[in-house]
Amino acid sequence: MTRWMAAALAALGIALFAQSAQAERLIASVSNHRVTITPDYSGEELVLFGSVERDADTPPDRGPYDIVVTVSGPRMTMLTRRKEKRLGIWLNADAREFINVPAYLAVFSNRAINSLASAEVQRRQQLGINNIILTQRVGTDFADVVPGDPFRTAFVRLRTQHGLYREVSTALTFLTPTLFRVSIPLPPEVPTGTYEVDIKLLSNGALITRSETAFEIAKVGFEQFVAEAARRHGWLYGLATALMAIVTGWLASVIFRRD
Amino acid sequence: MQIFLPIADLPVNIFLLLAMGMAVGFVSGMFGIGGGFLMTPLLIFIGIAPAVAVASVTGHIAASSFSGAMSYWRRRAVDPMLAFVLLVGGLLGTLSGVWFFTLLRAYGQLDLTIALSYVVLLTGVGGAMLWESVGAILRARRGEAPTLRKSGSHNWVHGLPVKVRFKKSKIYLSVFPVIAIGLFIGFVGAVLGIGGGFLLVPLLIYVLRVPTSTVIGTSSVLTLATMTLAIILHATTNHLVDAVLALILMVGGVIGAQFGARASQRVSGEQLRLLLGLLILAVGIRFAVELTIRPQDLFTIRALEPGP
Numbered sequence: 175m176t177r178w179m180a181a182a183l184a185a186l187g188i189a190l191f192a193q194s195a196q197a198e199r200l201i202a203s204v205s206n207h208r209v210t211i212t213p214d215y216s217g218e219e220l221v222l223f224g225s226v227e228r229d230a231d232t233p234p235d236r237g238p239y240d241i242v243v244t245v246s247g248p249r250m251t252m253l254t255r256r257k258e259k260r261l262g263i264w265l266n267a268d269a270r271e272f273i274n275v276p277a278y279l280a281v282f283s284n285r286a287i288n289s290l291a292s293a294e295v296q297r298r299q300q301l302g303i304n305n306i307i308l309t310q311r312v313g314t315d316f317a318d319v320v321p322g323d324p325f326r327t328a329f330v331r332l333r334t335q336h337g338l339y340r341e342v343s344t345a346l347t348f349l350t351p352t353l354f355r356v357s358i359p360l361p362p363e364v365p366t367g368t369y370e371v372d373i374k375l376l377s378n379g380a381l382i383t384r385s386e387t388a389f390e391i392a393k394v395g396f397e398q399f400v401a402e403a404a405r406r407h408g409w410l411y412g413l414a415t416a417l418m419a420i421v422t423g424w425l426a427s428v429i430f431r432r433d
Numbered sequence: 434m435q436i437f438l439p440i441a442d443l444p445v446n447i448f449l450l451l452a453m454g455m456a457v458g459f460v461s462g463m464f465g466i467g468g469g470f471l472m473t474p475l476l477i478f479i480g481i482a483p484a485v486a487v488a489s490v491t492g493h494i495a496a497s498s499f500s501g502a503m504s505y506w507r508r509r510a511v512d513p514m515l516a517f518v519l520l521v522g523g524l525l526g527t528l529s530g531v532w533f534f535t536l537l538r539a540y541g542q543l544d545l546t547i548a549l550s551y552v553v554l555l556t557g558v559g560g561a562m563l564w565e566s567v568g569a570i571l572r573a574r575r576g577e578a579p580t581l582r583k584s585g586s587h588n589w590v591h592g593l594p595v596k597v598r599f600k601k602s603k604i605y606l607s608v609f610p611v612i613a614i615g616l617f618i619g620f621v622g623a624v625l626g627i628g629g630g631f632l633l634v635p636l637l638i639y640v641l642r643v644p645t646s647t648v649i650g651t652s653s654v655l656t657l658a659t660m661t662l663a664i665i666l667h668a669t670t671n672h673l674v675d676a677v678l679a680l681i682l683m684v685g686g687v688i689g690a691q692f693g694a695r696a697s698q699r700v701s702g703e704q705l706r707l708l709l710g711l712l713i714l715a716v717g718i719r720f721a722v723e724l725t726i727r728p729q730d731l732f733t734i735r736a737l738e739p740g741p
Contacts, residue, residue: 405672414676415679423497
């Protein structure tokens with residue numbers, strides 16, 4: 175209960191904070207709002223363009239801007255298992271469940287996150303993968319643990335190996351002091367669903383404003399048809415696959431018949 | 434050329450899959466086996482989830498065993514009665530195998546069970562075949578006549594009740610050991626993604642004394658039936674059969690099998706068994722080594738059902 179109240183208060187605080195400091199506006203758009211997975215899909219790259227618009231309230235002595243872009247994919251519950259040696263063989267022993275964590279998570283900034291805000295701001299604004307909350311089920315409790323937790327580290331490392339989690343502190347470039355671009359690489363194994371893009375504008379280590387956009391990744395045509403059929407009409411799909419196998423076998427025995 | 438597999442959810446080179454299908458098809462045509470025990474590890478090796486690999490390989494085996502069964506049927510090398518009794522056990526075995534597969538997946542020990550069973554089955558069968566064929570080759574070198582089994586030789590299996598006459602195979606046998614063997618093959622096949630031909634053929638020859646003339650044909654009929662049921666059950670319960678993957682593999686497989694069948698005619702029976710024994714043993718040892726050395730990564734991730 176206290177956790178929920180704390181979260182609500184934090185959200186309220188962010189809202190007030192954002193409103194009081196609203197002197198710039200962030201405008202951003204991704205190059206493609208709907209990525210489709212076709213048979214020849216093998217990864218893609220989206221580009222996010224954005225601009226910082228100043229207005230009359232902007233203090234004239236405003237320092238250089240910093241931007242942190244967080245792209246989070248559809249949420250999934252994932253199980254991380256650790257192998258241990260028992261009776262001479264390696265088997266899955268311990269496991270932790272990561273509840274509703276993003277299947278894809280990418281953080282891009284114009285310079286190292288540690289250098290653009292204090293640890294307190296980083297934690298409060300969830301800047302960087304280390305500060306993004308990844309809820310675990312620990313026994314009967316739900317909590318995120320310290321960033322150094324072995325399961326959390328392993329989880330992030332494995333997702334990073336597949337290109338599904340990434341943090342690049344040099345990916346975002348300013349074309350002019352107020353115009354920026356960043357490319358969002360999508361790996362071949364990208365999960366389908368809605369991707370939220372959260373852009374935070376900081377200056378002198380404090381959040382000025384934020385903006386959100388989104389894009390969608392969807393299987394279309396044949397891929398979508400097969401995946402849907404397999405999930406919705408399992409036994410019909412199985413029957414069709416079995417028939418396909420029999421027809422292939424029959425065709426082969428007709429084509430290569432030697433007697 | 435990359436193709437995106439809709440269920441495995443990853444892009445794979447289509448020519449790599451075709452080549453794998455053909456290579457395994459060649460082996461299966463050469464030795465008259467399904468080749469699942471080679472295909473499933475290969476698929477796991479190129480990054481396909483073990484569960485998807487096991488479920489999809491059933492399609493590949495069904496296709497190659499169908500073309501095998503067709504040609505043996507034409508040559509009248511199938512014992513329909515024996516196939517039917519084996520099937521009764523085989524279908525029950527497949528049902529319980531798919532159920533057991535789902536259970537293991539829930540407990541997180543599926544990969545371990547697959548690997549351990551491979552080690553036990555493959556090193557056991559491979560070792561026995563190697564031993565037997567080396568013995569046979571040495572005896573032939575020394576100029577001894579091969580030890581032919583007498584058709585009337587009996588073991589304890591032949592003392593069991595409820596006997597049936599299997600006309601084509603010219604044997605008179607209790608139905609219980611036949612059903613038990615079918616049950617075992619169906620179960621193992623569904624859990625491990627193998628047709629079980631490399632287990633079934635020795636069991637039929639050495640335990641049931643089925644003559645070699647009908648053994649391979651009958652075995653492919655049983656494999657066809659259990660694998661077809663396994664496809665449907667895997668698709669219904671686990672939704673893990675990748676039809677695109679299965680299709681590419683089976684096309685490669687049936688082509689490779691033709692060349693394998695031709696190649697096998699240039700090699701003697703003992704040499705063929707020696708080669709197959711070595712191959713099976715090698716795959717078994719590879720799995721054993723993998724289990725005992727420290728894995729590169731101690732951690733693995735598996736997606737549960739998508740969150741709300």
